[in-house]
Amino acid sequence: MTAASNVLLTGGAGWVFVILSVLALFCAVAVVVARNPVHSALFLLAAFLLVACIFILQQAEFVGAVQILVYAGGIMVLFLFVIMLVHQRTVRGSLAFQNQFDVALLFLPLFLAPFLYVLGTEKLPEIPSTPDALRMIGGRVVGNTEAVSWMLYREYLLPFEVASVFLLVAMIGAVVLGKRTMDKVD
Amino acid sequence: MTITINHYLIVSFLLFSIGFLGVLVRRNFLTVLMSIELMLNAVNLNLIAFSRRLSDLTGQVFAVFVITIAAGEAAIGLALTISLFRQRKTLNVEEADTMKG
Numbered sequence: 001m002t003a004a005s006n007v008l009l010t011g012g013a014g015w016v017f018v019i020l021s022v023l024a025l026f027c028a029v030a031v032v033v034a035r036n037p038v039h040s041a042l043f044l045l046a047a048f049l050l051v052a053c054i055f056i057l058q059q060a061e062f063v064g065a066v067q068i069l070v071y072a073g074g075i076m077v078l079f080l081f082v083i084m085l086v087h088q089r090t091v092r093g094s095l096a097f098q099n100q101f102d103v104a105l106l107f108l109p110l111f112l113a114p115f116l117y118v119l120g121t122e123k124l125p126e127i128p129s130t131p132d133a134l135r136m137i138g139g140r141v142v143g144n145t146e147a148v149s150w151m152l153y154r155e156y157l158l159p160f161e162v163a164s165v166f167l168l169v170a171m172i173g174a175v176v177l178g179k180r181t182m183d184k185v186d
Numbered sequence: 187m188t189i190t191i192n193h194y195l196i197v198s199f200l201l202f203s204i205g206f207l208g209v210l211v212r213r214n215f216l217t218v219l220m221s222i223e224l225m226l227n228a229v230n231l232n233l234i235a236f237s238r239r240l241s242d243l244t245g246q247v248f249a250v251f252v253i254t255i256a257a258g259e260a261a262i263g264l265a266l267t268i269s270l271f272r273q274r275k276t277l278n279v280e281e282a283d284t285m286k287g
Contacts, residue, residue: 006190007188007190008189008190008191008193008194009187010187010189011187014188014189015187018187018189021197024201028224029204031220031221031224032205032217037216040216040217040220041220047224048227051201051227054231055234055249058235060234063250063253066250066253070257075223075260078260079264082267082268085268085271086267086271086277097211097213098210098211098213099211100210103210104207104210111203115195115199127239134243148247148250151243151244151246159251163251166258167257170257170262171261173261173265177268177269
């Protein structure tokens with residue numbers, strides 16, 4: 001894109017990033033502040049979609065698509081189902097929040113100090129800018145999805161299989177957790 | 187507008203902090219779970235930005251793994267939510283204090 005490799009976006013794309021991230025942060029605040037869980041879930045859905053757009057802006061088309069499919073299509077449907085199953089009326093007043101400002105104050109320097117340190121001293125190597133670096137297999141320009149799958153199935157095959165076992169364990173665990181209490185009720 | 191990795195770090199930091207704040211201050215178990223998903227998304231944002239900055243696909247592959255873990259975590263968390271609601275008839279995290287010393 002540009003000569004300097006530390007510049008990720010320029011011009012109009014930069015402003016698109018600014019708008020998308022401001023909207024995403026607004027939605028994130030709304031998730032935390034909203035008293036009705038359904039409103040929280042819908043704002044979370046919007047935040048996921050906006051973050052997916054930011055992914056696509058960074059040449060991560062495959063991860064953006066997976067984000068929309070898995071988060072917006074899968075996890076949010078699960079959340080909305082559970083919200084409907086355990087329907088509660090909206091909590092009024094300060095009952096929805098608990099006072100944990102002491103913990104928050106404790107974590108503020110713990111988060112802020114390393115963050116400001118990293119911002120102040122960027123020591124990343126200067127890499128010659130190649131526009132299609134994330135879309136290449138061995139010097140051949142193919143596509144982001146093909147390049148990611150090439151990585152995933154060749155270099156990260158074992159973690160990939162472990163992830164599938166993890167998903168199986170999570171599925172069995174969810175079924176057992178949901179079933180055992182049913183027996184107790186009967 | 188010129189965007190560098192620092193802008194991405196700032197957005198990711200803010201997103202993570204908002205999620206962390208949600209975990210700390212909300213009483214509703216479901217909203218706490220949603221805040222955890224926000225934090226995982228902030229981490230993914232960092233991975234993608236560094237993947238682009240270093241021209242290395244490893245970050246994107248790792249982001250896919252993080253999304254996998256998030257899906258499993260959401261499934262287990264929501265099963266726990268239903269379990270909690272059946273036993274206590276509430277979603278308040280402060281009611282689930284049987285193991286508190």
